Amino acid sequence: MKDFYFKITGQTDLNALIKLVAKCDNDVYYESADGDRISLKSTFGQFIFFTLNKTSYILPQQSWIHCTGASDRKRLSELLIPYTGKDERKYHEPERKTDFPS
Amino acid sequence: MNLKEKLTFLHKLICSNYSLSLWSYNADFELLDTTAKWDLISVSDFIPAVSSHLASGFLSPLILETNVGMLWIIGFCHKNRELESIHFLGPAVTGRDTSDLLRQKLETYELSVRTHSIVSRMIATTPLIPNGMLANYAVMLHYALNDETLPLSDVKFFVQDREVLSPARETYSVAAESLWKKEQSLCQMFENGDHSAVSAIISLLSISSGAKSELKDAVRKNKNNALVLLTLCSRSCIRGGLHPSAAFDLYEYYASLLEECRTTGEVVKFCKDMVSDFMSQVQHAKADSSISPSIQNICYYIQKHLTESLCIENLAKLTGYTEYYFSYKFQKETGITIKEYILNEKISRAKLLLTDSSQSIQEISDTLGFCNRSYFSTCFMKKVGMSPSQYKSLNAKI
Numbered sequence: 062m063k064d065f066y067f068k069i070t071g072q073t074d075l076n077a078l079i080k081l082v083a084k085c086d087n088d089v090y091y092e093s094a095d096g097d098r099i100s101l102k103s104t105f106g107q108f109i110f111f112t113l114n115k116t117s118y119i120l121p122q123q124s125w126i127h128c129t130g131a132s133d134r135k136r137l138s139e140l141l142i143p144y145t146g147k148d149e150r151k152y153h154e155p156e157r158k159t160d161f162p163s
Numbered sequence: 164m165n166l167k168e169k170l171t172f173l174h175k176l177i178c179s180n181y182s183l184s185l186w187s188y189n190a191d192f193e194l195l196d197t198t199a200k201w202d203l204i205s206v207s208d209f210i211p212a213v214s215s216h217l218a219s220g221f222l223s224p225l226i227l228e229t230n231v232g233m234l235w236i237i238g239f240c241h242k243n244r245e246l247e248s249i250h251f252l253g254p255a256v257t258g259r260d261t262s263d264l265l266r267q268k269l270e271t272y273e274l275s276v277r278t279h280s281i282v283s284r285m286i287a288t289t290p291l292i293p294n295g296m297l298a299n300y301a302v303m304l305h306y307a308l309n310d311e312t313l314p315l316s317d318v319k320f321f322v323q324d325r326e327v328l329s330p331a332r333e334t335y336s337v338a339a340e341s342l343w344k345k346e347q348s349l350c351q352m353f354e355n356g357d358h359s360a361v362s363a364i365i366s367l368l369s370i371s372s373g374a375k376s377e378l379k380d381a382v383r384k385n386k387n388n389a390l391v392l393l394t395l396c397s398r399s400c401i402r403g404g405l406h407p408s409a410a411f412d413l414y415e416y417y418a419s420l421l422e423e424c425r426t427t428g429e430v431v432k433f434c435k436d437m438v439s440d441f442m443s444q445v446q447h448a449k450a451d452s453s454i455s456p457s458i459q460n461i462c463y464y465i466q467k468h469l470t471e472s473l474c475i476e477n478l479a480k481l482t483g484y485t486e487y488y489f490s491y492k493f494q495k496e497t498g499i500t501i502k503e504y505i506l507n508e509k510i511s512r513a514k515l516l517l518t519d520s521s522q523s524i525q526e527i528s529d530t531l532g533f534c535n536r537s538y539f540s541t542c543f544m545k546k547v548g549m550s551p552s553q554y555k556s557l558n559a560k561i
Contacts, residue, residue, distance in 0.1 A: 098272070099272060108231065109272065111201040
């Protein structure tokens with residue numbers, strides 16, 4: 062199935078987004094330039110997502126919503142703006158926990 | 164005060180102790196007000212749980228445990244049983260285990276260092292509130308919403324199914340058969356009051372280390388095994404003739420003592436002491452088999468409540484006999500009167516306190532309920548053949 066990406070802007074209603082994600086057929090992820098990948102269909106993922114929002118950590122220019130399949134893309138398009146500049150997502154290397162020397 | 168003022172006051176009151184957020188929704192789950200930055204109800208699984216509670220006709224408060232182990236208190240504001248608004252207080256966790264579960268779950272996500280640290284902080288700051296306290300808050304929330312007082316028993320608990328990774332079930336092991344046989348023979352030893360059971364449990368520990376659960380805390384694992392041993396031992400001793408009330412009292416005593424152990428070595432020592440004590444009790448019960456269980460039971464009660472006021476009338480009530488028949492039966496079975504028995508037990512305890520404690524003779528006399536020191540000394544002299552101070556100094560020299 063094809064991958065699709067959407068932008069998060071300062072005006073995106075994150076609560077409405079979660080309600081929309083619940084209707085999606087496949088998993089939907091919040092991804093950030095730092096390397097975060099959080100499933101928005103799991104309750105715990107939603108808690109992480111809202112915690113990040115609460116701490117103003119979700120930066121519109123460095124965050125994406127990732128879904129698969131045309132039907133989910135159609136659903137999310139009701140709220141989000143499709144993101145075409147996919148390669149720009151990799152403008153810097155993600156800082157991962159696993160990158161630390163053991 | 165109007166509803167909003169009451170809620171604000173209650174929220175501030177709770178926040179003085181635990182930092183919880185408050186969400187208010189109308190009957191259609193539309194957000195009215197919140198102290199948090201996000202809409203709780205958009206998190207999946209909340210609406211089904213609340214809807215099912217309401218569909219059952221309940222308007223009493225609900226404590227919801229989500230599948231990630233976090234808890235919310237949910238209160239319902241109604242007018243003539245017509246739902247007007249729904250209020251959520253949370254999140255909270257009820258134990259350190261829940262925080263550990265959340266941390267374990269966190270490790271399964273692909274997160275950057277910064278996000279990981281933000282969420283870890285969130286987990287660490289989620290208040291740990293005992294269930295009883297949550298239920299109290301739920302009753303208070305219901306009162307603030309409806310001006311109705313509710314008993315704690317009206318608070319409903321709803322636990323969502325947790326995603327549990329269950330370990331693969333192992334097939335039948337041949338070792339289990341041998342373990343079962345050894346366990347049976349150990350229980351037989353308990354029943355017989357056999358003191359060699361103490362060394363038998365040590366050999367059993369070398370064969371099995373209990374359930375193969377992945378507990379990180381080795382002391383906790385040992386305590387769990389000791390608790391199983393305590394249960395087996397106390398039940399076997401009942402079959403061996405120990406009165407159930409005495410066995411259950413000992414069980415309660417050792418169960419609380421077990422929690423005070425801090426190392427695995429202490430737990431092993433605890434097991435030995437506990438089994439040894441149970442064996443002595445069984446032997447004592449077997450020796451006293453000529454004494455009826457009701458009199459054995461009252462003797463045990465007297466030993467346990469020596470420092471309290473023991474009147475024959477109350478002791479008779481405990482056995483269910485009249486005072487006259489109880490006194491008659493006691494003397495017939497034990498050969499001494501009940502008053503004499505109590506005095507003997509008090510003098511035995513006094514001997515123990517005189518040698519083992521730093522208490523003065525006056526304090527020991529008061530502890531054991533003698534009317535004055537002089538009477539205590541007279542009784543002691545009559546039974547032991549020397550005064551308490553002589554007994555104390557003699558044993559101190561030894």
